[in-house]
Amino acid sequence: MNRIKVKGHHYLLSLVGLFLGFIIALSYHLTQIENEKPKMTDKQYEQTLALRNQLIDQEKANRMLQMELKQKQDKVQKNEKELAKEARIFSSLVEDTEKYRLFLGKVKVKGKGVKVTLSDGAYDPKEDNVNHYLVHEHHVFKVVNELYISGAAAVAVNGTRLTSHSYIVCNGPVITVDGVPYPAPFVITAIGDPEVLASSLNLTGGVKDQLVNDDIIFKLEKADNIIFDPILGG
Amino acid sequence: MWLPFIGLITGIALGLLTGIRIPEEYSNYLSIAVLAAFDTLFGGIRAYLQNIYDEKVFVSGFFFNIILAASLAFLGVHLGVDLYLAAVFAFGVRLFQNIAVIRRILLTKWTARKERIEKS
Numbered sequence: 093m094n095r096i097k098v099k100g101h102h103y104l105l106s107l108v109g110l111f112l113g114f115i116i117a118l119s120y121h122l123t124q125i126e127n128e129k130p131k132m133t134d135k136q137y138e139q140t141l142a143l144r145n146q147l148i149d150q151e152k153a154n155r156m157l158q159m160e161l162k163q164k165q166d167k168v169q170k171n172e173k174e175l176a177k178e179a180r181i182f183s184s185l186v187e188d189t190e191k192y193r194l195f196l197g198k199v200k201v202k203g204k205g206v207k208v209t210l211s212d213g214a215y216d217p218k219e220d221n222v223n224h225y226l227v228h229e230h231h232v233f234k235v236v237n238e239l240y241i242s243g244a245a246a247v248a249v250n251g252t253r254l255t256s257h258s259y260i261v262c263n264g265p266v267i268t269v270d271g272v273p274y275p276a277p278f279v280i281t282a283i284g285d286p287e288v289l290a291s292s293l294n295l296t297g298g299v300k301d302q303l304v305n306d307d308i309i310f311k312l313e314k315a316d317n318i319i320f321d322p323i324l325g326g
Numbered sequence: 327m328w329l330p331f332i333g334l335i336t337g338i339a340l341g342l343l344t345g346i347r348i349p350e351e352y353s354n355y356l357s358i359a360v361l362a363a364f365d366t367l368f369g370g371i372r373a374y375l376q377n378i379y380d381e382k383v384f385v386s387g388f389f390f391n392i393i394l395a396a397s398l399a400f401l402g403v404h405l406g407v408d409l410y411l412a413a414v415f416a417f418g419v420r421l422f423q424n425i426a427v428i429r430r431i432l433l434t435k436w437t438a439r440k441e442r443i444e445k446s
Contacts, residue, residue, distance in 0.1 A: 104385050106333030112363050113337025119360045
C-alpha cells in the first residue's frame with residue numbers, strides 16, 4: 093500500500109470522484125426511468141397519434157353539436173311557450189264549445205236538477221169552462237222560461253229535449269213538443285242547480301203561484317241524476 | 327487516501343437521492359460523458375501504474391474529455407452526423423486498451439513479487 097501513495101492534492105481527486113459518482117448515478121437513474129416507461133413502437137405511436145387526432149375531432153364535433161343542441165332547445169322552449177298559449181286559447185274555446193253544444197243539445201247531459209210535473213186540475217162541476225183547469229201551452233212556457241232564466245243548462249218536456257228552435261203547441265187535448273204530442277201530465281225536467289231552480293219557481297207570486305191560481309196541480313221535486321240524450325238530426 | 331472514495335460515494339448518493347431529472351434528449355450527452363469519465367479514469371490508473379502520473383494532466387483531462395465528448399455529441403446532433411458514435415468508439419477502444427495495459431502491468435508486478443518471495 094505504501095507504493096500506491098498519491099502525490100498531490102487529495103481534494104482534487106475527491107472532486108473528480110464526486111463528479112464521476114454523480115454522473116454515473118445520474119446516468120443510472122435516467123436509464124432506470126427510461127426503462128420504466130412503456131416501450132412504444134413506431135406503429136403504436138402512429139396509432140396513438142391517429143387516435144388522439146380522432147378524439148380531438150370528436151370533441152370538436154361534440155362541441156358544435158352541443159351548441160346546435162342548445163339552439164334547438166331554445167327553439168323548442170319558444171315553441172312550447174307558444175303551444176302553451178295556444179293550448180290555453182284552445183281549452184277556453186273547448187269550454188265555450190262545450191257550453192254551446194250543451195245549449196244546442198248536441199251532447200249528452202247528466203247532472204242534478206229539478207222535475208216539475210204539471211197536471212190538470214180536478215174536475216170542478218161549478219166551473220163551466222174546462223179550459224180553466226187544464227194545462228195550456230202558456231203554462232208550460234212559463235215554467236220553461238223561468239227555468240231557463242234561472243240558469244238551467246237543459247230543459248226537456250216529457251223527455252223531449254228543448255233546443256233554441258223547439259216549438260210547443262197546444263193542440264186540443266195534447267201539447268205537441270217538436271211535433272211529438274204529449275197528454276197531461278207534463279213532466280218538465282231541467283238540469284241546473286236544484287236549489288236555485290226550485291227557489292225561483294217557488295217565488296211568491298211567481299210561476300208556481302200563478303199556475304196554482306189557474307187550478308193546475310204543480311209538483312216540484314229535486315232530482316239527483318237527470319240524463320238527457322243528445323238530440324239527433326237537430 | 328480515502329478522500330476520493332468518500333467523494334465517489336457522496337457523488338453516487340447525491341445523484342441517486344436528489345432525483346435530478348435531465349430531459350431525455352440530453353441523455354446521450356450524459357452517457358458519452360460517463361464514457362469519457364471512465365476512459366480518463368482508467369487512463370489515469372494506467373499512468374499511475376506506469377509511474378508517469380501527473381495530477382494536473384489527469385484532472386484537466388477528466389473534465390476536458392467530458393466536455394469535449396459532450397460538445398462533440400452536441401455538434402453531431404446539430405450537423406446530422408452521429409458523431410457521438412465516434413466518441414463512443416474512440417473512448418471504448420481506448421478503455422479496453424487501458425484496461426489491457428493495466429492488467430498486464432498488474433500481472434507483471436504480481437509475478438515479480440511472487441518470484442521475489444520465492445527467492446527470499
